[in-house]
Amino acid sequence: MSAAIELDGVGARHGVVAVLHEVTVSIPRHRVTAVTGANGSGKSTLLGVLAGTHPPSSGTLRRSHSGRPAFVVQRSEVADALPITVRQTVAMGRWAHRGAWRRLTREDRSIVDRCMDRLGVADLAARRLGALSGGQRQRVLLAQGLAQQADLLLLDEPATGLDAESRARIAAVLAEERDRGTTVVHATHDPEDAAGADHRIVLTDGRIATGGRARTDSR
């Protein structure tokens, strides 16, 4: 199985604090990988490194995917007061293809509609993002990530705090993306979500768990 991204001895810091230490791991292409670990173990930081938004402080990273990854952050990082609708939020996922503020093509609009449908938020299309429940907003952000149609989809706890039906829907959508040839990496606290992934990475205090190199686990 070829790797979408290979990390070798990667470290990362937040300011003076070292958060990831000597992380050596492969992210398999066209698979769903779950990143698990306790609060503060470095899951979000690792996703930022994979996304290219958080530069490593040491080590090397090799990528085989093309284009920019889609990175869906935790909903708490998105301002409540953004004066945009659900449809506009999902449509921003097309900016990578069209540029900001350009008119969307018919194809873009149909991708946006399809992504809203897949996440069950089409009924909310005209609502303000800031007027949604946390769980609804989380699904809208995932729809925006899908609309990017990236080779690599990175998600920071996409199902945390959602009800069982929404969690099942998200797991199904991630599997569909994988089947279309997307490499998916998601951080999760939920053992069931992690068990459903093709491949797991366990972080403990910023290291791959149990102190070994690349102690990961695939089905």
Ligand SMILES: Nc1ncnc2c1ncn2[C@@H]1O[C@H](COP(=O)(O)OP(=O)(O)OP(=O)(O)O)[C@@H](O)[C@H]1O
């Ligand atoms: N902006 C920041 N500035 C300083 N330290 C930070 C910053 N962001 C995270 N950290 C620290 O880095 C460590 C790893 O944080 P990270 O958010 O990557 O963990 P996590 O596993 O995603 O946690 P959680 O499960 O709580 O989301 C923590 O000790 C955290 O306090």
